[in-house]
Amino acid sequence: MPDPLRLDPVQETLLLTLYARALDSTAPAPILGDTRSAALAARIAEDTGYDFAKLKLKPSLVTSTALRARKLDDVVRRFVAAHPDAVVVDLGCGLDTRWSRCAPPDGVAWYDVDFPEVLDLRQRYLPDPAHPVAADVTEPGWVRTLPDDRPAVIVADGLLPFLPGDSFRTMVRRLTDRLRSGELALNGYTRFAAWAMKYHPAIKALGIGAAQGFDDPHEPERWDAGLTLTEEQLLTRAPEVAAFPQPVRALTRLVARSTALSRQGARILRYRF
Numbered sequence: 001m002p003d004p005l006r007l008d009p010v011q012e013t014l015l016l017t018l019y020a021r022a023l024d025s026t027a028p029a030p031i032l033g034d035t036r037s038a039a040l041a042a043r044i045a046e047d048t049g050y051d052f053a054k055l056k057l058k059p060s061l062v063t064s065t066a067l068r069a070r071k072l073d074d075v076v077r078r079f080v081a082a083h084p085d086a087v088v089v090d091l092g093c094g095l096d097t098r099w100s101r102c103a104p105p106d107g108v109a110w111y112d113v114d115f116p117e118v119l120d121l122r123q124r125y126l127p128d129p130a131h132p133v134a135a136d137v138t139e140p141g142w143v144r145t146l147p148d149d150r151p152a153v154i155v156a157d158g159l160l161p162f163l164p165g166d167s168f169r170t171m172v173r174r175l176t177d178r179l180r181s182g183e184l185a186l187n188g189y190t191r192f193a194a195w196a197m198k199y200h201p202a203i204k205a206l207g208i209g210a211a212q213g214f215d216d217p218h219e220p221e222r223w224d225a226g227l228t229l230t231e232e233q234l235l236t237r238a239p240e241v242a243a244f245p246q247p248v249r250a251l252t253r254l255v256a257r258s259t260a261l262s263r264q265g266a267r268i269l270r271y272r273f
Helices: 009-025 035-048 059-082 098-102 116-125 141-145 167-178 191-197 201-206 239-243 248-255 259-264
Strands: 087-091 109-114 131-134 152-156 182-187 228-234 267-272
Touching: 009 035, 009 059, 009 116, 035 116, 059 087, 059 098, 059 152, 059 182, 059 239, 059 248, 059 267, 087 098, 109 116, 116 131, 131 141, 141 167, 152 167, 167 182, 228 259, 239 248
Parallel strands: 087 109, 087 152, 109 131, 152 182
Antiparallel strands: 182 267, 228 267
């Protein structure tokens, strides 16, 4: 008998992004090429009976998920290459295979942060040398588990719109208070994008609503977290768009002509602290 997954709707979003990466890996021209995610999704479906097909992922979500993961991987790789003793903090890690994709040097201390139920699932299906931190990221105490004497890169992939109120900025302040210096990288949802996300068929299938976002990429500089914007990547203009399937490629290139419209899609924001 399959052993059903026991995740709440927010936690279940990890299966949505896992499946998106899995589907990308089987595309004729993969963006991320994460074959480990494809094998992982197949194993979970076999063990638990989970029907990934019910998520009804559209090509646009598959490509945007894969592309933002690739760009955030690039941030991590550059940072650990420059700081081989760095700390990596992967917030809301879910079942992401980022550690294996980035293959950090031995001196890097990698911390995977997510709910206890998620990390139990991760230990079952995706054991790796990272340090698991079982916590609700909106709670204050867990940041004390992180080393405070080494440069750090903090990654938040898809986390922002699922945290209520001002909890994301509060969490960022706690992290930058704890960590000596480094970078924060996230995919930055605008307020409209966060609002509209809850109407996406794949999100509606999980029965959850999205929460917050921000329009001005400089807004986090006003969070009293010591952040300075160093890069805004509008992913509609990324060279990898050439590998998108049609008609997603044509529509993305049309949107890319407008900065305002491009910001409503996927963008990667990078800050120094």
